[in-house]
Amino acid sequence: MKGLVCLLLMLETFVCVIHHQVDGGLNENEISQQLRSEDRGQNPPQTDTLRDEASTDSRQNYHLFFTDIHAALRELTATVTEQKTINRELIATVAEQKTNIRALERRLMEQQTLILEEMNKKNDEISNLTLGQVALRKENRDREIAFSASLMQSGSGYIGPFTTHITLTYRNVFTNIGNAYNPITGIFTAPLKGAYMFRVSVHGHGPTRSAAVISKNGKIAVVAESIQAKDQLNASNGVVLILEVGDVVYVILWSGMRIYDNHNNHNTFSGFLMFLLK
Structure with a gap:
């Protein structure tokens, strides 16, 4: 030009x-x-x-x-x-x-902004979900409370009779999820408020009576008892208890009573958390 x-x-x-x-x-x-x-x-x-x-x-x-x-x-x-x-x-x-x-x-920038916003939302949702899952898992772990134990770790023999009531110590632990049961003292201590299921089984030989009591905070809840002039004695019982945090549950052998155990683990004490309560 x-x-x-x-x-x-x-x-x-x-x-x-x-x-x-x-x-x-x-x-x-x-x-x-x-x-x-x-x-x-x-x-x-x-x-x-x-x-x-x-x-x-x-x-x-x-x-x-x-x-x-x-x-x-x-x-x-x-x-x-x-x-x-x-x-x-x-x-x-x-x-x-x-x-x-x-x-x-401009349109590309707007689309990129929308995509970034959606990605941030998804990341937040994933983060919240992950945190929720972690919290749920922790809560579930806190709720995982169960135990079961028998009297003798080895050998066989009679326990009792005694002149006073005694707390039985179930030392042969099968399960103790949550470590709420103490095999040294024989006492279960509630870590959470909730509904708990407990069971006890008793075995002995006549003519001496065999009886065991599930006790909550020192008060009788249920009794498993068997009376027979001779041969084997067997009894069991169970109960659902509402426990506050720190409540204790254990098994008492009444005075004058006798039980027998061996490798067959006839005498057991078990319990687990059914659900939490507010």
């Missing part, structure tokens, strides 16, 4: 120079005519005629040359105008494309 403009300027300058030369040539012809009028007697008429014809041909050639130059200038001007129009259209197209690109970038 800049090259075409420069070419037009050069052509216009060239035309101006040619016009100037033509004008200058005409002035010289006028001077020559004056000289010929003074010296006409010395020049033959034929020579003047030839000069006039040459001058006419020169003006005709200049006229044709100027016509061609003007035609070329008009064609170049039209080309430049067309190129300007094309350039304006290209500029408008580029501007429209830039606008479309900016709009697309």
Whole structure:
């Protein structure tokens, strides 16, 4: 585009120079005519005629040359105008494309923002779910309370009779989930408020009575008792107790009573948490 403009300027300058030369040539012809009028007697008429014809041909050639130059200038001007129009259209197209690109970038940014927000929400949900699962697992572990034990870890023999009531210590522990049962003291201590199930089994030989009592905080809950003149004695009992945190449950062998145990684990004490209470 800049090259075409420069070419037009050069052509216009060239035309101006040619016009100037033509004008200058005409002035010289006028001077020559004056000289010929003074010296006409010395020049033959034929020579003047030839000069006039040459001058006419020169003006005709200049006229044709100027016509061609003007035609070329008009064609170049039209080309430049067309190129300007094309350039304006290209500029408008580029501007429209830039606008479309900016709009697309805005939409992409909005979509990215929405995606990030959704990802953050999902992450929060996963985090909350994970924390909830951890808390639930911990709560479930806290709720996992169960135990079962028998009297003797080895050997066999009688326990009792005694002159006073005694707390039986079930030392052969089968299960003690939550460690709420103490095999040294024979006492179960409630770690949580809830409903607990307890069972006791008794085995002995007659004629001495066999009896065991499930006691809550020193008070009788249930009794498992068997009386027979001879042979084996068997009894069992169970109870659901509502315990507060720190309540204790244990088994008492009454005074004058006797039980027997061996590797068959006839005498057992068991309990577990059924559900929590508020």
